[in-house]
Amino acid sequence: QLQLVESGGGLVQSGESLRLSCAASGRTFSSLAMGWFRQAPGKEREFVAVISWSGGSLLYADSVKGRFTISRDNAKNTVYLQMNTLKPEDTAVYSCAASSYSYNRDPRRYAYWGKGTQVIVSS
16 A cells, blocks of 8 residues: 655745645555646646656646656655746645556546645735
8 A cells, every 4th residue: 555645735926836745655656657636626636747657757737838847756755746837727736646557647547646735826
């Protein structure tokens, strides 16, 4: 079993930055693809970014490409999401998830999920 705990959310103004962290424990982290998803009030969960187990392959949603960067430190069992130039439409609960499949954007292929961290971007 893998436990995922997110941190780093908060309230920021438009244009500012935040870095989210997701700490993993309980099983082998380095063999899993890690993704970030978000869900805004009244909306469906949305893919944000994913990184392969080695960190060599990345995939981003078009809405965050060029502003967000996903990275991982397998020695620390942690994955990060650096979010720059935040916009009000980025407001959501951000969750990390782990997949034993190749890096992908389909939430159905992620078996492990954190509880999420709230990000609020004011205009």
